[in-house]
Amino acid sequence: MKKIAILIGASNNKGNTRSLAQYVADKTNATIYNLNNYTISPFDYQHKNIDDDFIPLVESLLSYDHIIFASPVYWYCMSAQMKVFFDRMSDLLHVxxxxxxxxxxxxxxxxxxxxxxxxxxxxxxxFINSFDYLGVKYKGMIYCYCEHNFDLADHEKIVNQKTNELSIALN
Ligand SMILES: Cc1cc2nc3c(=O)[nH]c(=O)nc-3n(C[C@H](O)[C@H](O)[C@H](O)COP(=O)(O)O)c2cc1C
Known part of the structure; x- marks a missing residue:
């Protein structure tokens, strides 16, 4: 079985995205990393922030075969935490x-x-365009519509199906 990491970027450490990510982590034996536990500053053209937590976090993530990015939809996009992380991927193309x-x-x-x-x-x-640019194979998205608080009972069938599909794709 491939080693899986889940990187969460969300404003609520106990929110809907975290609940869904935790469920998938339990099913796939994945390790969770939460961007809120790291100090990662926005991209800097001079790379003066190269000693913050971004590079050590990337080094940890690179010890996994598959990385799941977990973000709520905030204003049609990934969360700000996740966007900062993706901007910083530019460090991996330069320094x-x-x-x-x-x-x-x-x-x-x-x-x-x-x-x-x-x-x-x-x-x-x-995500698709970014993975394509970085040469990372994309395996799809598990999305849950949460009108209020995430309740697994509302989503169990589809989440299980998608998680099983992912597990099969990774074998
Ligand atoms: C700042 C903000 C912006 C949001 N923008 C959207 C949006 O554009 N589209 C959408 O479907 N839901 C949007 N929502 C709703 C959240 O995506 C939804 O409640 C999600 O489950 C929250 O996940 P969390 O508990 O992990 O933060 C937004 C919520 C917030 C707080």
């Missing part, structure tokens, strides 16, 4: 190229929750 090369050959997927039945296409497209 830490050896880590960027290690990303190739990894695979990724997305976990998300939102208050619309179907997420805007733009939400997933940003």
């Amino acid at each position: 830490k190229k050896e880590l960027g090369r290690e990303l190739r050959g990894k695979s990724s997927s997305v976990i998300s929750t939102g208050s619309t039945v179907n997420p805007e296409r733009s939400f997933e497209e940003v």
Whole structure:
């Protein structure tokens, strides 16, 4: 079985995205990383922030075969925490190229929750385009429409199906 990490970027540490991510983690034996536990500053053209927590976090994530990015839909996009992380991926194309090369050959997927039945296409497209650019294979998205608080009973069938599909795709 491939080693899986789930990277959560959300404003609520006990929110809907966290609940969904925890369920998928339990099913797939994945390890959860929460961006709120790291100090990662926005992209800097001079890379003066290269000593913050971004590079150590990437090094940890690179020890996994598959990385799941978990973000709620905030204003049709990924969360701000996740966007800062993706902006910082640019460091891997300039100053830490050896880590960027290690990303190739990894695979990724997305976990998300939102208050619309179907997420805007733009939400997933940003991930798809970014993975494509980075040479990371994309394996799809598990999305749950949460009108209020996430209740597994409302989603168990579809989440199990999608999680099983992911597990099969990773074998
Ligand atoms: C700042 C903010 C912006 C949001 N924007 C959207 C949106 O554009 N589309 C959507 O479907 N839901 C939107 N929502 C609803 C959240 O995606 C939804 O409640 C989600 O389950 C929250 O996840 P969380 O508990 O992990 O933060 C937004 C919520 C917040 C707080």
